[in-house]
Amino acid sequence: xxxxxxxxxxxxxxxxxxxxxxxxxxxxxxxxxxxxxxxxxxxxxxxxxxxxxxxxxxxxxxxxxxxxxxxxxxxxxxxxxxxxxxxxxxxxxxxxxxxxxxxxxxxxxxxxxxxxxxxxxxxxxxxxxxxxxxxxxxxxxxxxxxxxxxxxxxxxxxxxxxxxxxxxxxxxxxxxxxxxxxxxxxxxxxxxxxxxxxxxxxxxxxxxxxxxxxxxxxxxxxxxxxxxxxxxxxxxxxxxxxxxxxxxxxxxxxxxxxxxxxxxxxxxxxxxxxxxxxxxxxxxxxxxxxxxxxxxxxxxxxxxxxxxxxxxxxxxxxxxxxxx
Amino acid sequence: xxxxxxxxxxxxxxxxxxxxxxxxxxxxxxxxxxxxxxxxxxxxxxxxxxxxxxxxxxxxxxxxxxxxxxxxxxxxxxxxxxxxxxxxxxxxxxxxxxxxxxxxxxxxxx
Numbered sequence: 564x565x566x567x568x569x570x571x572x573x574x575x576x577x578x579x580x581x582x583x584x585x586x587x588x589x590x591x592x593x594x595x596x597x598x599x600x601x602x603x604x605x606x607x608x609x610x611x612x613x614x615x616x617x618x619x620x621x622x623x624x625x626x627x628x629x630x631x632x633x634x635x636x637x638x639x640x641x642x643x644x645x646x647x648x649x650x651x652x653x654x655x656x657x658x659x660x661x662x663x664x665x666x667x668x669x670x671x672x673x674x675x676x677x678x679x680x681x682x683x684x685x686x687x688x689x690x691x692x693x694x695x696x697x698x699x700x701x702x703x704x705x706x707x708x709x710x711x712x713x714x715x716x717x718x719x720x721x722x723x724x725x726x727x728x729x730x731x732x733x734x735x736x737x738x739x740x741x742x743x744x745x746x747x748x749x750x751x752x753x754x755x756x757x758x759x760x761x762x763x764x765x766x767x768x769x770x771x772x773x774x775x776x777x778x779x780x781x782x783x784x785x786x787x788x789x790x791x792x793x794x795x796x797x798x799x800x801x802x803x804x805x806x807x808x809x810x811x812x813x814x815x816x817x818x819x820x821x822x823x824x825x826x827x828x829x830x831x832x833x834x835x836x837x838x839x840x841x842x843x844x845x846x847x848x849x850x851x852x853x854x855x856x857x858x859x860x861x862x863x864x865x866x867x868x869x870x871x872x873x874x875x876x877x878x879x880x881x882x883x884x885x886x887x
Numbered sequence: 888x889x890x891x892x893x894x895x896x897x898x899x900x901x902x903x904x905x906x907x908x909x910x911x912x913x914x915x916x917x918x919x920x921x922x923x924x925x926x927x928x929x930x931x932x933x934x935x936x937x938x939x940x941x942x943x944x945x946x947x948x949x950x951x952x953x954x955x956x957x958x959x960x961x962x963x964x965x966x967x968x969x970x971x972x973x974x975x976x977x978x979x980x981x982x983x984x985x986x987x988x989x990x991x992x993x994x995x996x997x
Contacts (some may be wrong), residue, residue: 751974759968763961 566673569609576602582831587642593631600624613782614702621790626875633882678740695846696856698779706784707860711843714863715832717786718825718870725821725874732881760802767795775868779857785864789871796872797879805883817877824870831862896944901938910934919985920977931966932941935959 579599583592600623607616670672671678675724692704775788802806832843840847904926906929939959946952 753972756968757973759964763964766961 785867793875820873827866899941906934
């Protein structure tokens with residue numbers, strides 16, 4: 564049954580991908596990409612990868628759609644007609660597809676218990692998580708503790724992406740210099756979205772915090788929570804005007820948040836060394852190693868969430884500032 | 888009792904599926920944006936309510952039911968709002984209902 568659902572979703576995904584390639588209206592393409600993200604998130608969920616599904620839905624279908632739309636506001640809605648060599652691109656695409664399809668022949672079959680992913684380190688993680696960390700969500704244990712270096716790297720990738728976008732777009736003109744009429748008012752004249760938005764935004768933020776701090780017990784964690792919280796604040800910015808959002812969380816605070824996350828993460832790692840363990844070894848953070856692991860994961864997840872929120876909001880405001 | 892709940896839940900799920908189907912057909916067949924949105928709103932309202940209540944009956948008294956209730960509330964708040972935003976954006980962008988004879992004054996959405 565699950566296989567049928569999976570094939571159905573993947574078929575829809577292929578149809579969506581073809582539609583994205585064929586449309587020359589960029590607005591439509593952005594919307595279709597949101598749908599594609601949602602479809603692949605559904606597929607991840609079918610494969611029991613709830614954490615990845617949540618990330619894909621929050622980032623792919625939510626935030627990136629908004630960021631693409633902000634980028635579209637700066638450019639034209641239509642794709643420029645291309646005069647490139649169609650035969651050449653067709654050959655390249657066909658060759659790449661052939662190679663990819665050939666590569667799938669070596670892959671283990673779906674659900675194969677002998678697949679390398681099932682036999683390598685995964686059984687060890689599943690076996691040792693209750694003993695070392697004692698949290699139900701093994702994904703969080705792997706992400707936060709066993710593979711803490713990888714996640715630290717990811718946080719720095721997110722930070723680097725934020726810095727890169729801010730370098731390219733600038734962090735915005737000084738705000739006081741704009742005449743008041745030009746200030747983006749958002750949807751302030753539209754009563755219904757505003758009222759509903761006001762009702763929903765606190766709950767979105769609350770849900771973000773739930774996803775953040777419930778990550779040890781269920782699907783969730785810093786990446787997803789950061790995206791959800793950023794989405795809530797972007798919704799506020801869209802409804803009430805970007806200026807109001809910036810007065811709540813000024814650009815300088817956002818820059819601070821971006822840098823604070825990796826700093827917190829790194830500090831937890833250094834604290835491990837100072838207290839006599841290895842870098843990112845949380846066991847020494849508390850007298851009880853298991854408690855120490857849980858504390859460490861909580862702290863580094865907070866760092867991840869703070870960075871992701873800061874970077875996504877920074878990128879959003881950078882785009883919005885260009886539009887002014 | 889469980890059989891009764893099962894039957895009720897399957898009836899709700901089937902009706903919900905039908906609503907989604909009707910909404911889908913309507914969204915494809917209707918002549919212009921506003922009537923299409925009208926058809927699609929069947930999916931948002933009836934479809935969502937029936938399917939979610941159907942699943943709630945399957946879930947019984949558990950945390951899942953509370954979560955489904957939260958999802959339902961969220962959908963009931965957001966989907967009319969997004970429909971409203973979509974329709975008013977379309978109207979502002981100059982999309983007119985296809986059957987319309989009289990002129991709508993420029994002021995507005997109402």
